[in-house]
Amino acid sequence: MTELTFRNEFYIPRGKIYMDGNSLGLMSVRAEKAVEKIMGMWRELGIDGWGDDETPWFSLSEKLGDRMAPLVGADPDEVIVTGSTTVNLHQMAATFYNPTGNRTKIVTDALAFPTDVYALQSQLKLKGYDHSHLIRVNSEDGRLMQEEAIIRQMTDETALVILPSVLYRSGQVLDMKRLTEAAHERDILIGFDLSHSIGALPHELTEWGVDFAFWCNYKYVNAGPGSVGGIYINRKHFDKTPGLAGWFGSDKEKQFDMDHSFEKATDSGAYQLGTPHLLSVAPLIGSLEMFEEAGIGRLREKSLRLTGYLMELIDEELAPHGFTVANPREDHRRGGHVYLEHPEAARITKALKVEGVIPDFRNPNGIRLAPTALYNTFEDCLQTVNILRMIMEEKRYEAFENKRDVIA
Secondary structure (H helix, E strand, O other): OOOOOOHHHEOOOOOOEEOEOOOOOOOEHHHHHHHHHHHHHHHHHHHHHHHOOOOOHHHHHHHHHHHHHHHHOOOHHHEEEOOOHHHHHHHHHHHHOOOEOOEOEEEEEOOOOHHHHHHHHHHHHHOOOOHHHEEEEOOOOOOOOOHHHHHHOOOOOEEEEEEEOEOOOOOEEOOHHHHHHHHHHOOOEEEEEOOOOOOOOOOOHHHHOOOEEEEOOOOOOOOOOOOOOEEEEOHHHOOOOOOOOOHHHEOOOOHHHOOOOOOEOOOHHHHOOOOOOHHHHHHHHHHHHHHHHHOHHHHHHHHHHHHHHHHHHHHHHOHHHOOEEOOOOOHHHEOOOEEEEOOOHHHHHHHHHHOOEEOEEEOOOEEEEEOOOOOOOHHHHHHHHHHHHHHHHOOHHHHOOOOOOOOO
């Protein structure tokens, strides 16, 4: 894979250095063409698109799940493309959170993305429990989580553990294999939110024995804003009945029997709810082609080189200006982005955008920079640091209000 093999297939905003692929990946030509194809099918075929010979909509979610399986280290029938991060989390919690006896608590981390906490609190309430049954493991420094601290909270009162694979702020990769083994040693089910790792690093969910996982596809997978997400179900749980049932979770052979008795699919497809959102699924078709050609292993190798180079430049050029690299530096613990902290992060982010660099601000003092392997270059990293140094030397950030915008 050469530096520009896939970059030329993306719409890079003119005159910009896009370093925000960990929040929203860029549009590719292939994703655009895939949407156009589905639109054309709708125009030409109407309802017959559901049974089209080449791209039948009826089974598209399953087919794309098969193609996503290598990104998470799963068998094809263990992955389904469906829902959104929050909807899929509700489905997982509704299915796998079964409090019995003293085992009533859910363990997550204190640095979790808010939607995960909201969903888990909601599921507790639905089962008749209050927020005290959600154990949020604290971080020692507010940036990183220690696996040991998480494992200590896996007690005989724990019914379920749900954690991020990568912390959204600091980019720390949690040791999913170790955490899964620890949970299972204590007879606890465990699942992961892969939203900040899918498409950025390899996974081996089936080999590790992970019970379930869920994710979005609009970050590193580049499937578009609000695109349809995904679910992984370890085959050992195929006999479970989904906590939330819907028509598209039916056995495909019986779905149009229209019977009021739910005959679920015998694999991960059972966890679908309503009709697939075809116009939101479509970009994934084109995006997955590039992942299949590039290989997640090679993309991870390049990502590590990009973030490693970016950190070297920051150490050399920006240390005197009060920046702190707050993400793990070890390759096996670092996700796809570099996380900088600075007291003036909000104003610096605004200044960067004026100078043509698109970063990502995280309240209260964080700047995330994600050189994405499919389309960012080492030159992007160099220019970003040079622009940051210029902003600091010339105090250009002082021209902006020191407050957080809705989207900084």
